[in-house]
Amino acid sequence: MTRTGIFGGSFNPVHFGHVRLAQALVERKWVDEVWLMVSPQNPLKAQADLADEHVRLELARLAVADVSGVGASDFEFQLPRPSYTWRTLERLEEAFPDRSFTLIMGADNWRIFPQWRRSEDILFRYSIIVYPRGGSAVDELALPPNVRLFHAPLFPWSSTVIRSRIRQGESISGMVPPAVAKAIAQKRLYGYCRKEV
């Protein structure tokens, strides 16, 4: 079985926080592969400022093109919306019987995990990797047995910060992979108004 980590998110846009974390999980052999699962519609997030899903997928693919063991998936695009993770995991198991799936999430998402649809079923059937995010502490000793804390280096930015910087004409260099910054500029995404990123 190929141990496949599912790292779901809006990736609006993808940034180094996402990429470095996925890379570290593969390098440290917590999983064999990580798939950035681009969510067309997150049931718990507002839709304003959300770039087209195909554009977000394209950026995610650019971001991980050179990262071994990490890919970006459009698997949720063909599923009913909004995208509920339990359904994604169920369908993934059907589609890829030679893989075992582990859910990857930041501590911010772990905190609100009980609000996720069928969170108890997810917890019962899958292992979960949680990692620290600024502002969301995780009590490692209180985690259920199939939930493990991955001590990843903190990358302090979020997609929200990056969108805001783009809108204000500020540089996002060093926050997203260069190919992503270039595509954002070329496509004039997120209110882009600068000549150079």
Ligand code: ATP
């Ligand atoms: P937004 O600011 O638009 O809410 P985000 O930056 O939090 O977006 P998402 O696409 O919602 O990004 O994130 C997908 C996953 O990536 C989530 O599990 C989230 O916890 C995680 N994540 C977001 N930012 C970082 C970061 N800087 N470092 C590590 N993980 C991150």
